[in-house]
Amino acid sequence: MSVDKHxxxxxFNPDSVAVVGASRNRGTANYWxxxxxxxxxxxxxxxxxxxxxxxxxxxxxxxxxxxxAEKVDLAAISVPANATPxxxxxxxxxxxxxxxxxxxxxxxxxxxGRGLQDEVKKLIKDAGIRCIGPNSLSPxxxxxxxxxxxxxxxxxxxxRLSFIFQSGLYQPRLNYLLNELHIxxxxxxxxxxxxxxxEVDALExxxxxxxxxxxxxxxxxxxxDGRRFFKILKEITxxxxxxxxxxxxxxxGAKAASSHTGAMIKSSDxxxxxxxxxxxxxxVQGLDEFFDLAKIFEYYPPMTGNRIAIAxxxxxxxVITTDFCYLNGLQLAQPSEASVKVLRSISxxxxxxxxxxxxxxxxxxxxxxxxxxxxxTLADDPNVDCMxxxxxxxxxxxxxxxxxxxxxWAERYKxxxxxxxxxxxxxxxxxxxxxxxATLEAARIPVYPSAExxxxxxxxxxxxxxxxxxxx
Amino acid sequence: MSVDKHxxxxxFNPDSVAVVGASRNRGTANYWxxxxxxxxxxxxxxxxxxxxxxxxxxxxxxxxxxxxAEKVDLAAISVPANATPxxxxxxxxxxxxxxxxxxxxxxxxxxxGRGLQDEVKKLIKDAGIRCIGPNSLSPxxxxxxxxxxxxxxxxxxxxRLSFIFQSGLYQPRLNYLLNELHIxxxxxxxxxxxxxxxEVDALExxxxxxxxxxxxxxxxxxxxDGRRFFKILKEITxxxxxxxxxxxxxxxGAKAASSHTGAMIKSSDxxxxxxxxxxxxxxVQGLDEFFDLAKIFEYYPPMTGNRIAIAxxxxxxxVITTDFCYLNGLQLAQPSEASVKVLRSISxxxxxxxxxxxxxxxxxxxxxxxxxxxxxTLADDPNVDCMxxxxxxxxxxxxxxxxxxxxxWAERYKxxxxxxxxxxxxxxxxxxxxxxxATLEAARIPVYPSAExxxxxxxxxxxxxxxxxxxx
Numbered sequence: 001m002s003v004d005k006h007x008x009x010x011x012f013n014p015d016s017v018a019v020v021g022a023s024r025n026r027g028t029a030n031y032w033x034x035x036x037x038x039x040x041x042x043x044x045x046x047x048x049x050x051x052x053x054x055x056x057x058x059x060x061x062x063x064x065x066x067x068x069a070e071k072v073d074l075a076a077i078s079v080p081a082n083a084t085p086x087x088x089x090x091x092x093x094x095x096x097x098x099x100x101x102x103x104x105x106x107x108x109x110x111x112x113g114r115g116l117q118d119e120v121k122k123l124i125k126d127a128g129i130r131c132i133g134p135n136s137l138s139p140x141x142x143x144x145x146x147x148x149x150x151x152x153x154x155x156x157x158x159x160r161l162s163f164i165f166q167s168g169l170y171q172p173r174l175n176y177l178l179n180e181l182h183i184x185x186x187x188x189x190x191x192x193x194x195x196x197x198x199e200v201d202a203l204e205x206x207x208x209x210x211x212x213x214x215x216x217x218x219x220x221x222x223x224x225d226g227r228r229f230f231k232i233l234k235e236i237t238x239x240x241x242x243x244x245x246x247x248x249x250x251x252x253g254a255k256a257a258s259s260h261t262g263a264m265i266k267s268s269d270x271x272x273x274x275x276x277x278x279x280x281x282x283x284v285q286g287l288d289e290f291f292d293l294a295k296i297f298e299y300y301p302p303m304t305g306n307r308i309a310i311a312x313x314x315x316x317x318x319v320i321t322t323d324f325c326y327l328n329g330l331q332l333a334q335p336s337e338a339s340v341k342v343l344r345s346i347s348x349x350x351x352x353x354x355x356x357x358x359x360x361x362x363x364x365x366x367x368x369x370x371x372x373x374x375x376x377t378l379a380d381d382p383n384v385d386c387m388x389x390x391x392x393x394x395x396x397x398x399x400x401x402x403x404x405x406x407x408x409w410a411e412r413y414k415x416x417x418x419x420x421x422x423x424x425x426x427x428x429x430x431x432x433x434x435x436x437x438a439t440l441e442a443a444r445i446p447v448y449p450s451a452e453x454x455x456x457x458x459x460x461x462x463x464x465x466x467x468x469x470x471x472x
Numbered sequence: 473m474s475v476d477k478h479x480x481x482x483x484f485n486p487d488s489v490a491v492v493g494a495s496r497n498r499g500t501a502n503y504w505x506x507x508x509x510x511x512x513x514x515x516x517x518x519x520x521x522x523x524x525x526x527x528x529x530x531x532x533x534x535x536x537x538x539x540x541a542e543k544v545d546l547a548a549i550s551v552p553a554n555a556t557p558x559x560x561x562x563x564x565x566x567x568x569x570x571x572x573x574x575x576x577x578x579x580x581x582x583x584x585g586r587g588l589q590d591e592v593k594k595l596i597k598d599a600g601i602r603c604i605g606p607n608s609l610s611p612x613x614x615x616x617x618x619x620x621x622x623x624x625x626x627x628x629x630x631x632r633l634s635f636i637f638q639s640g641l642y643q644p645r646l647n648y649l650l651n652e653l654h655i656x657x658x659x660x661x662x663x664x665x666x667x668x669x670x671e672v673d674a675l676e677x678x679x680x681x682x683x684x685x686x687x688x689x690x691x692x693x694x695x696x697d698g699r700r701f702f703k704i705l706k707e708i709t710x711x712x713x714x715x716x717x718x719x720x721x722x723x724x725g726a727k728a729a730s731s732h733t734g735a736m737i738k739s740s741d742x743x744x745x746x747x748x749x750x751x752x753x754x755x756v757q758g759l760d761e762f763f764d765l766a767k768i769f770e771y772y773p774p775m776t777g778n779r780i781a782i783a784x785x786x787x788x789x790x791v792i793t794t795d796f797c798y799l800n801g802l803q804l805a806q807p808s809e810a811s812v813k814v815l816r817s818i819s820x821x822x823x824x825x826x827x828x829x830x831x832x833x834x835x836x837x838x839x840x841x842x843x844x845x846x847x848x849t850l851a852d853d854p855n856v857d858c859m860x861x862x863x864x865x866x867x868x869x870x871x872x873x874x875x876x877x878x879x880x881w882a883e884r885y886k887x888x889x890x891x892x893x894x895x896x897x898x899x900x901x902x903x904x905x906x907x908x909x910a911t912l913e914a915a916r917i918p919v920y921p922s923a924e925x926x927x928x929x930x931x932x933x934x935x936x937x938x939x940x941x942x943x944x
Contacts, residue, residue, distance in 0.1 A: 029836065081822065104833060108787075109822040169788030172832070172864045176901045220791055247788070252804055253795035259825040260787035286924040287792060315580075315732035316641030316719070319692055320759060323725035332724055350553065350577040350585055353731040360644070361576060364501060392644045429648045430909075434902050449921070452758040 081105030136192030159184020160213030237280030302465030305385030318356030328459025553577030608664030631656020632685030709752030774937030777857030790828030800931025
């Protein structure tokens with residue numbers, strides 16, 4: 001089945017969208033529903049719906065979805081829960097194919113909310129309309145700049161990574177994801193209460209989507225057919241890495257999840273753990289790891305070798321990094337004789353080990369650019385699969401102009417990547433992290449805030465690659 | 473024994489220091505050895521020693537330590553390894569009490585270096601001089617602004633936390649520690665190769681030091697008497713929390729450690745693990761956790777209650793945070809009826825759970841300052857021991873001026889702390905982290921980059937407090 005035939009496609013590639021609850025007031029979340037579509041130049045038709053406005057952001061505004069004369073593919077509904085059934089009736093009358101219900105206040109809130117949700121569910125089922133939510137803030141598709149979201153989206157850089165979120169936790173992070181984490185996005189969906197569309201649909205759609213190469217999934221529960229979910233998961237993981245953050249994994253977390261999206265977590269976490277592993281998914285424990293892995297899998301193809309070269313500003317950090325390599329399934333590379341000779345030439349007179357290499361000490365005995373020499377040398381070394389390199393802010397021992405040097409380093413790293421090495425960098429001083437990250441990630445070198453996180457990401461890239469190789 | 477009678481005291485409170493290898497060249501690391509002492513107004517006498525200069529930074533410069541007419545307590549020696557024995561002979565002739573040897577190139581490098589180190593060791597043993605290093609960059613004492621270090625130290629904020637480092641890994645982080653992590657320091661020592669002074673001496677000294685309330689220790693090996701080390705450790709942990717990062721804990725890491733500081737790691741990591749636990753130390757796995765715990769123990773006294781209130785910008789993040797609370801031994805507080813009533817008044821009409829509390833949703837239904845109300849309410853709640861609160865950058869749903877609001881929040885948090893609550897905050901967008909952290913930590917509210925790290929730190933504060941209570 002081609003993805004444009006999948007029922008979910010209307011949520012990502014609608015020709016026209018009605019935005020119900022659209023607002024002219026820049027201070028409200030609903031303002032951005034329409035503003036983002038216009039600012040980012042979504043090429044489809046946008047129909048603001050609000051009985052109290054004639055025009056919103058230069059577009060004609062309609063009192064109801066029924067009043068729109070043209071065809072409407074999708075309705076994004078952002079009105080309070082108790083006003084939602086009437087809007088859905090309008091959508092049924094209009095004949096929309098899909099609806100996104102943004103408001104909370106449904107099944108997650110108790111008997112009244114459940115009643116409302118059941119009412120809406122019956123309406124859409126009877127009419128054959130597919131629905132995301134309620135309690136959802138999405139979707140996003142970078143291919144056509146289609147975005148339903150609160151808060152200003154500055155840009156949607158296109159890439160091969162798609163996200164499935166259980167809820168809107170990504171929302172305050174959206175610009176961070178796109179502009180600071182420098183992740184290039186394919187699609188994003190927030191499932192919310194999963195009244196109709198659930199994680200099985202979303203996973204199936206993205207598994208068939210050619211523009212999605214990596215899937216990152218945040219889940220609180222499996223609302224759909226669990227057997228089918230794990231079957232699709234197992235089929236797709238050899239082709240596309242799937243990173244999963246399943247929360248509500250502790251008794252306290254499970255209880256919180258049930259108040260959050262009405263999720264009923266029936267299985268113990270051990271069952272999930274085993275099932276994810278058997279299906280070849282990469283399970284992560286928290287949001288740090290989730291986005292760390294998202295980044296490396298978006299930046300790099302998996303790797304099948306695990307021989308790592310480490311360069312740090314101090315020997316102590318080299319030892320700590322080595323421990324983390326071991327714990328993450330990476331082994332210290334033994335650089336070739338040719339490499340060792342070059343590294344010795346930039347070492348102090350008494351010689352220091354080539355791996356982990358102490359660039360802090362080497363810098364004290366060299367006027368040359370130690371890091372460039374290091375990276376260029378190991379880029380050609382057949383004994384090395386990947387490098388983890390510590391860079392630092394301008395207040396360290398490196399006294400040359402750091403912006404120039406960093407730009408130069410970024411080029412050297414990039415050249416090493418072209419030669420098949422995976423290079424990750426960590427930056428230790430938060431004052432310089434944002435700028436240094438921007439420079440390095442513009443060259444598509446992933447940057448992390450610590451050795452342990454850099455190495456953990458690289459370890460996952462290897463674990464995935466090695467497992468896939470084992471399957472061949 | 474009082475700390476000023478301990479032999480180690482000469483390293484922290486010398487009346488005079490000779491800096492051998494001092495440099496006038498701002499571009500070199502050795503420049504900062506003298507410059508930091510002058511800039512920070514160390515009140516003792518500073519004698520630069522360098523045969524190629526008459527004056528350094530306005531101070532008379534001596535060709536050798538022997539040429540200094542006045543008494544010299546401590547010599548900080550920063551000359552190459554093979555030039556070190558001659559300098560040590562000068563120190564012996566001069567009658568200095570202590571020496572710090574900064575250069576590497578000794579026992580960590582093989583037979584030649586070991587020979588050099590043995591030569592120096594014999595010299596100091598015969599003369600009764602005590603010695604830190606070689607391969608050490610320290611000490612630091614905030615009480616008298618005494619600092620031996622490369623790179624500019626901007627300031628030394630005084631506090632109750634002391635560090636013991638195996639090596640100079642802290643060096644590129646020094647300004648980060650003091651100015652970004654906002655840790656107030658008591659003393660810092662870098663042990664290096666531990667030719668003479670070792671971790672047992674350092675721990676003993678700090679355990680007796682009244683101005684040290686928390687000890688953070690980075691170790692690669694135990695070079696001294698292990699039995700005595702664990703005896704001192706066990707005696708001090710009930711009075712002062714001791715946080716330990718023991719690296720070289722994997723086979724690969726242990727090998728790297730032996731090339732780094734010549735450390736011989738004889739025991740398996742399991743032995744260390746058990747011994748640290750039995751002694752009541754808090755063992756951490758990496759530098760993120762090391763500094764995260766350093767911060768919370770420096771900011772707050774331990775806590776004996778584990779009832780936590782969580783406020784997040786999204787329900788999904790609340791569930792994830794709840795999982796981490798459970799895994800870190802914290803349990804969700806059940807807010808009092810009075811608190812629930814107030815939280816309901818700032819909730820959407822359908823009601824949301826009080827814990828974890830979704831400030832993102834509450835904000836949509838309120839023009840009041842949700843977070844201030846939240847914090848003020850729970851500050852008075854006897855059912856709550858601590859709070860973990862997510863704050864975010866200005867691009868989120870909160871559209872009021874964020875600097876003003878943040879300053880206001882900091883005051884509310886501070887008021888809650890005065891009422892005995894422990895408050896931690898996490899900030900999700902790196903673009904705003906540095907500034908927001910500065911604002912909040914100026915009010916002594918510790919800030920972390922993620923929920924998992926905020927909660928892990930709080931969990932350690934409770935674990936320590938609960939264990940101490942159990943001992944009473």
